[in-house]
Amino acid sequence: MFTILARIRRTGILSEPLPTSTVRDAPLEKLQRDLQSVFGRALRIRHVDAGSCNGCELEIHALSNPYYNLEGSGIAFVASPRHADVLLVTGPVSVNMEEALRRTYEAMPDPKWVLAVGDCSVCTGVFGVNYATRGRVADVIPVDAVVNGCPPTPLALLRGLLQITGHARPKVSSSAVQSDS
Amino acid sequence: MTDDPLKPEDLHVPANVTARRVVVDAAQWLAGAQRLRDQGAGLLTLWGTDDRDRDGVFRVFAALLLPDRVVVLEHALAGGSTAYPALGHLFPVADRLQRAMYDLLGLRADAGDCRPWLRHGGWPENIFPLRRDVGATQSYAIHAKPYPFVPVSGDGVHEIAVGPVHAGTIEPGHFRFSVVGEKVLRLEERLGYAHKGMAKRFDRMPLQEGHRLAARICGDSTVAFSWAYCAALESITETELPRRAAALRALALERERIANHLGDLGSLGNDAGLAFGLVQFSSLKEQLVRLNQDAFGQRYLFDYLLPGGVVIDLGARMIHSMLDEVAMLEQAVSSLRAIYDDHAGVQDRFRDAGLLSPELARAHGAIGLVGRASGIARDARIDLPWPPYDVLPPGRVLHSGGDVAARVQVRFDEIMDSLRLCRSLLQTLPEGPSLVPVPVAPSGRLGLGLIEGWRGPVLIALETAPDNRVGHCHAHDPSWQNWPLIEYAMIGNIVPDFPLINKSFNLAYSGHDG
Incomplete structure (x- = not known):
C-alpha cells in the first residue's frame, strides 16, 4: 500500500487544461446549441464500433487517461444506448454491423444525436463501399456532426465533444507535477 | 507417391524469411500437411484464389510455419472443382479458415463445420464475393438467418x-x-462483424498504395501489418531495404509492442479491481504515443512505413528523447511490476483464471503472446530473423502457467526486452538512407511478409498482377489461432471473469474479420 501511495504522489496530477475550440464548424455548433439547451454539461455517450480497424477505439480509450480526463469535463461513456444522449460511431459500417447499429440507434431515447468519428465513418476512408461495407455512417443512420482524422487525435475528439456541450474555458492551474524519472 | 511428398517442384518464395512453395495435388496436399506437422509445423493460414480467367481453375494455399521456415502448399483444384481436402483434423485452426474461404470464394473443404463464418446474411449464399465475376463495388440487401449456436442442455x-x-x-x-x-x-x-471485404478491396489496387490499406487491417497492429505488406512487395521486387530503414521499422514495431502491452497491463489491473494500474499504465502509454507524434508524426504510426523504407528519418534530438524515455519506462514499469506482483487482490484474480494448459495450447496451435504464456517458445523474430533482428536477437520470453497471471508476466517481460531492443537500435542506428525507390513488380509473383507483431506472427501473402497492381492479397492475424482457445480457457470459470480473461488474450476482431 505504501508503494502505491508513494507512486501516486510521485506521479502527481497529469490532467491538462481542456482545449478551447478555434475551429468553426456549422453542424457541430448546431449540435452544441441543441445539446446545451437540454443537458448543460451532463452528457452521456454510447459508442458503437460499426466495423472500425480499432484505431479510433485506441484514441477513444485515450480520452479516459489522466491527461485528457474526459469524465472530469462532465462527459461519460455509458454501457447502454438507453442511457445515452449521443451515439458515437466509428468505422465504415460493415454489412454485418448494419442491423446492430440501427438497433442501437433506435434503442436510444429522444432527443438523441449522432457523432460520426474517423475518416471511414465520415467518408468511407480507405475501405470504400463493397459487398461487405456500406461506407458512411450517414448512409445508415442520421448523423448530426463529424470528427475527421485517421484516427482522430484525442484532442480532436475532445474538441468535437466539448464543442457540442459548449464547455467554457476552464480555470485549471497548470502547476501539476509531471516529472516521473 | 514418393517418400517425401514435398520434394517435387520445391520453389523459392520471395519473402523476408526463408520460404518455399510446393505445388501439390489433392493427395499430396494432405500428405504434405501431415508430414510438415510431424516436423513441428503449425498451420498459419489458408486462402484461395479464383484463377479461372488465367487457367480455368481455383487454387487453395496453405501456409505452414516451421521452426525455421515457412512452407506454402499450393493446390490447383482440377477440372473446375470447388472441393479440397480439409485440414481441420491436423490443425484445429483450419476449421474456421475453411468456413471463411467458403463464404468468400465458394471453395468447400470436404469435412468439418459447414456453418457460415464471415457471411451473416449480408450477401446471398450463392454469391461468393472474392470470385472475379463479382464487381468490386457490388452490394446486396441483408437476409439474415438465425445462427445455429451449439445448444447445451441440462438442469438449470x-x-x-x-x-x-x-x-x-x-x-x-x-x-x-x-x-x-x-x-x-x-x-x-x-465473429465476422467487422468484416470489411479487405481482400476484395486489395484486388487490383496499385501495389504502391496497398500499404495504406494494410495499415488498417488491424489498427493496433498497424506497424506489423504495414511491414508485412512492404516486406512482401520488397521481396517480390528484389528491393534491398537499407539497414537504417530496417532499424527504424524495428523501432516502430517494438514501440507498438510496448504501447499495446502498457495499455493491456493497465486494463488488466483495472479489470482486477486496481484502478491505480489503469491510471499509471495509461499515462505511460500516453507519454509513449506523444513521443511517437513528435518523432514520427503519428501517435499510432499509421502510414509510417511505406514500400522502400519509412516516411520520416529520426534526428539526433529525437534519438536522445527516446533514450531518455527508455530509461524512464524501465524504471516505471519495474516499480509497477513490483506493485502488481505484491498485490494480493490482483494476484488472486490473475492466478488460475482462464487457464490454457501447455498441452491444450500445443494441441490447438496457440501462437504469439498467448502461446508464450503456455510454454510454446515460438517467436518469429528469433526463429526466422529478418533484418535487423538477424544482428539484434530479442530475448526469448517464456512462461508456462497458462493463466491470466502468465499472460501478464509475458507482457512485463516483453516490455523490458523491447525497451532493451529500442535502446540498442537507437544507439546503433546505421547510417544511410531511410527510403529507397521500389521498382515495378513483375506480374504473377507470390511473395510473403511475416512479422512478429505484439500479438504474434502476422502474415501478408501478396500476388502481383500486371500494371504494378495487386492480384490477390491475403492478410492473416494470429488471433485466428488463439480465438478458439478462449472458448477452452473459459470453461469452469465464472461469467464475471470473462472481461479479465478476454483482456488477457486481447485478440483482434477487425484483424481477424478482414
Missing part, C-alpha cells in the same frame, strides 16, 4: 448472449455463454 442451464455491441469501447463480436449459475459450461464465439 441457461444462455447469456453478449454482443456484438459491448458495454465498453470494444470491437464488435458475439459471445454465447451456456451457464449454470455463474459457472460457464461452454462459450461459443461468433
